[in-house]
Amino acid sequence: MAESVDKIKTRVIGIDIRVDRTTYAVVDIRGEIVAQDYFLTTDFIDLNDFISALSEKVIALAEENGGYETIRSIGVSAPSASSVTGCIENAANLPWKGVVPLAAMLRDRIGLAVAVANDAHITALSEKSYGSAHGMKDFVVVSISHGGLGSCFFSNGQPHLGYNGFAGELGHTCVEVNGRECGCGNRGCLEAYCSEKGLIKTAEEMIASSKEPTLLSEMQELNVKTIADCCYKGDKVAIEVFRHTGEILGLGMANYASVLNPEAIILTGDMTQAGKWLLKPMRASFEEHVFHNIKNKTRILVSILKEGERDVLGASALAWDVKEYSLFK
Numbered sequence: 001m002a003e004s005v006d007k008i009k010t011r012v013i014g015i016d017i018r019v020d021r022t023t024y025a026v027v028d029i030r031g032e033i034v035a036q037d038y039f040l041t042t043d044f045i046d047l048n049d050f051i052s053a054l055s056e057k058v059i060a061l062a063e064e065n066g067g068y069e070t071i072r073s074i075g076v077s078a079p080s081a082s083s084v085t086g087c088i089e090n091a092a093n094l095p096w097k098g099v100v101p102l103a104a105m106l107r108d109r110i111g112l113a114v115a116v117a118n119d120a121h122i123t124a125l126s127e128k129s130y131g132s133a134h135g136m137k138d139f140v141v142v143s144i145s146h147g148g149l150g151s152c153f154f155s156n157g158q159p160h161l162g163y164n165g166f167a168g169e170l171g172h173t174c175v176e177v178n179g180r181e182c183g184c185g186n187r188g189c190l191e192a193y194c195s196e197k198g199l200i201k202t203a204e205e206m207i208a209s210s211k212e213p214t215l216l217s218e219m220q221e222l223n224v225k226t227i228a229d230c231c232y233k234g235d236k237v238a239i240e241v242f243r244h245t246g247e248i249l250g251l252g253m254a255n256y257a258s259v260l261n262p263e264a265i266i267l268t269g270d271m272t273q274a275g276k277w278l279l280k281p282m283r284a285s286f287e288e289h290v291f292h293n294i295k296n297k298t299r300i301l302v303s304i305l306k307e308g309e310r311d312v313l314g315a316s317a318l319a320w321d322v323k324e325y326s327l328f329k
């Protein structure tokens with residue numbers, strides 16, 4: 001009596017909303033990306049226009065790849081999103097201000113169950129499902145991008161989200177009293193030194209104060225890659241920029257690890273392109289500052305997932321966690 005047996009839906013949608021672009025994908029039950037596309041987030045200053053465009057594009061991609069009826073649910077990654085409320089709340093760099101009821105708006109347009117989580121949580125979920133944290137129960141994922149430094153940690157196999165869903169703001173822990181101004185309004189935050197933006201500021205300060213010539217002052221543009229290129233050419237100031245940044249990052253991560261005692265810390269994002277120039281001094285500083293009983297016991301890893309795929313995969317993993325629901329069944 002095959003007709004009387006319910007069939008499960010074997011696909012979900014993963015959506016990764018970033019400040020510059022929004023990527024969406026149909027992902028199957030084995031974590032394979034069936035189809036993926038993107039558009040520029042910055043083309044939609046109006047929230048309703050953005051939600052309408054995203055909904056239409058997601059439905060079209062599903063229809064072209066197996067059909068809408070094969071999709072079980074949707075998972076979304078967004079900055080400053082709370083998985084507790086399903087809303088983006090006061091995102092600093094997105095064009096839509098205030099509280100955006102993202103899950104509810106997408107559910108109403110697309111007609112499927114929608115789960116939302118912030119980008120750091122999604123990155124960690126992706127590492128656990130498909131990357132370096134596979135099989136781990138207690139781990140930390142630190143994502144360092146141009147503007148920010150986010151993190152998420154899993155404890156006993158579960159993400160720790162916090163009472164309001166905003167746990168893990170490692171980037172806004174203080175590493176220097178009365179230090180640099182941070183975008184959050186405080187001073188001396190880890191992210192003010194260890195994001196790519198912070199690194200560039202350190203490079204500019206060191207160029208200005210350096211008594212010896214440096215290749216850095218000849219660079220058209222300063223970024224992780226161009227500063228690392230100068231290190232490979234033996235530029236002492238460039239090496240010092242990363243050494244100083246790595247020292248602060250290692251201190252911040254040691255404080256974090258001393259609280260959490262994770263099996264591993266996994267680094268993702270733009271800053272990992274710096275390679276040994278950042279990672280060696282960071283590791284040394286980490287071991288110097290971490291609580292003595294966990295010295296040399298924390299693995300520090302760099303993500304093996306592709307930057308363009310990691311967060312849609314993580315969002316798709318989240319989609320499986322929500323109860324199946326359809327408005328149009």
Ligand SMILES: [Zn+2]
Pocket residue numbers: 171172173182183184185186189191
């Ligand atoms: Zn801050």
